[in-house]
Amino acid sequence: MQKLEIEGNHILNGTVKISGAKNSAVALIPASILSDDVVTISNVPNITDRDALNEILTYLGANVKIDNETMIIDSTNIENKEIPESISKKLRASYYFMGALLGKYKKVKMYFPGGCKIGVRPINLHLKGFEALGANITEKGNQYIIEADELIGNNIYLDIASVGATINIMLAAVKAKGTTIIENAAKEPEVVNVAIFLNNMGARIIGAGTSKIMIIGVDKLNGCYHEVIPDRIEAGTYMIAAAMIGKDVKIANVIPEHLEALSSKLKEIGTKVDIGDDYFVISKSDNMQGVNIRTFTYPGFPTDLQQPITALLCQCEGVSLVEETIFENRFQNVDYLNKMGANIKVNGKEAKVYGPTKLKGCEVVATDLRAGACLVLAALVAEGTTSIYNIEHILRGYEGLVDKLSNLGAKIKIV
């Protein structure tokens, strides 16, 4: 069994280059099959979620070439086959093949997706969207058969501004007859990145990035070249690392506007944050004050950085209140932080972090991707060595984590 071993208390310094966004790439890859030609996607992070999606593409008969971080996907000869549950449950984003295959063939047979167990994570809003476009859905246990004679544009109001549902409905609607309007759509940068990709292929999507997205159906989508945006959550994780134990750490290749919620919180804590056109330079400050965090949809504080920033709050003076409003089960990191010496009390959707506390290395488990990131951060400042188990969760989402942290001066290895 693989584990991460981290010796704490080594100052980070230097530059880390941020990779392409996982949550954008994992939607762009399935979206590519809507094209009737070859698409090239650059800046795709080399993570295991990419490999799982590549496995699905190849299973469907696509011809995929991966050259470093560029993926060339030719899906002109794919077949609309049922994707086996053993592959779809490897990751959450397999559900984007529902929208993409439905949009392309008007029929899809698929199983419930996998992904981090951070809450119930139903897909009712995705299905509601497909139904509004005219699809019939038959549920057999874990399996969904979604089919339509014709997909016809409609107005769809999302009860929750869901990232997954917004993207999946765009994928299903892009070749539908007429106009689809998604109201209360998610505004996350990843949604915008997917809309631009589809428009590059010839789609007509207007308003992505606002809460109302209009999709005017087209008959055909062409090939295109597209670049994945920088990963704001990976960037945020390194920004927090720098705030915890960094000296002039440059976090390069970012879109600073995507990280305003985090950079503002870091400044409120007392961290020194310099913001450039496409980079941050961050150093730990001696006087860090606790702050309150409330997760929210974009541009609010991202739920994906809630667990990572909790590691930093353990190092801040006073009581910090962390409120998780998106997922029901995103405090699984807390038991392990407490095992390392933190003083955090969870009560329902809230956690109170009492700081500062000295953290000590011990054996901990990454229960999910961002919980794992949080434990890596805690280990960087802990006394002694921390062993983190279940690292496959972390490797699903962070490209070259060990190399990137080692280059900054951390003592980290996979054993």
Ligand code: EPU
């Ligand atoms: N929800 C429903 N019904 C639905 C869809 C969502 O009730 O049909 C609820 C969810 O249970 C959750 C809330 O709506 O409580 C928001 O979920 P959303 O659909 O926005 O999340 P997601 O699409 O499942 C993506 C990212 C997550 C990220 C969230 C929020 C991917 C593959 N995953 O998930 O990323 O936390 O948006 O920004 O894009 C991660 O990277 O660690 C991660 C979990």
